[in-house]
Amino acid sequence: MEELEFRYDTQLLIDGEDLDEDEINDYITEHFKGDCLLVVGDEETVKLHFHTNEPWQILEYCRTLGEIYDIVVEDMDRQQRGLKG
Numbered sequence: 001m002e003e004l005e006f007r008y009d010t011q012l013l014i015d016g017e018d019l020d021e022d023e024i025n026d027y028i029t030e031h032f033k034g035d036c037l038l039v040v041g042d043e044e045t046v047k048l049h050f051h052t053n054e055p056w057q058i059l060e061y062c063r064t065l066g067e068i069y070d071i072v073v074e075d076m077d078r079q080q081r082g083l084k085g
Helices: 021-031 055-063 076-080
Strands: 008-015 034-041 045-052 067-075
Touching: 008 055, 021 034, 021 045, 021 055, 045 055, 055 067, 067 076
Parallel strands: none
Antiparallel strands: 008 045, 008 067, 034 045
16 A cells, blocks of 8 residues: 555635735745645635645644634545545
8 A cells, every 4th residue: 555645634714804825825835745735715715725744734824814614634544544534
């Protein structure tokens, strides 16, 4: 079984003001290790999806942007082994 480089599938929504999906995307790309980054939304709500080994760092950063909710952190290594994420 292939070992995953980035173990945690991290997803959340951010409610805020003047959110800029490009700025958020660039900041995460420059400051955090991971892959499969997706940041979509508008100035008030953004959905984020990111594979990383440090999901708590992503949550801490996103909390500085606004209110975070619908947070899902799934362990893809456990899923790959047929266990609940």
